[in-house]
Amino acid sequence: MKLRINGKNYDINEDKDTPLLWVLRENLGLRGTKFGCGIGVCGACSVVVNDQVVRSCITPIGQVEGKSVLTIECIDKNHPVKKSVDDGTSSAVRLLPTRSDCCSL
Numbered sequence: 323m324k325l326r327i328n329g330k331n332y333d334i335n336e337d338k339d340t341p342l343l344w345v346l347r348e349n350l351g352l353r354g355t356k357f358g359c360g361i362g363v364c365g366a367c368s369v370v371v372n373d374q375v376v377r378s379c380i381t382p383i384g385q386v387e388g389k390s391v392l393t394i395e396c397i398d399k400n401h402p403v404k405k406s407v408d409d410g411t412s413s414a415v416r417l418l419p420t421r422s423d424c425c426s427l
């Protein structure tokens with residue numbers, strides 16, 4: 323299955339029902355997207371798919387094939403949101419990148 327994550331194309335050999343969160347973290351090593359409740363409530367796993375916020379813990383990768391997925395890793399390291407996530411001073415894991423944050427995509 324071909325996925326486009328943060329502007330890069332990946333060929334993922336997983337079942338289409340595998341949660342996107344698992345693929346991001348375990349297959350691709352993108353650990354900025356967090357596991358919280360695992361049932362689509364807390365928002366810790368939120369990512370942007372084609373400009374829509376989705377909970378990656380309850381989104382199977384089959385639903386995002388051919389779409390653009392953006393994670394916290396696509397934000398520049400000096401962006402205030404990225405800094406607050408990295409240093410743990412904010413609950414900014416719920417703030418998500420916009421397309422303008424990821425202008426290189």
Ligand code: FES
Nearest residue numbers: 358359360363379
């Ligand atoms: S981990 Fe809580 S909504 Fe996904």
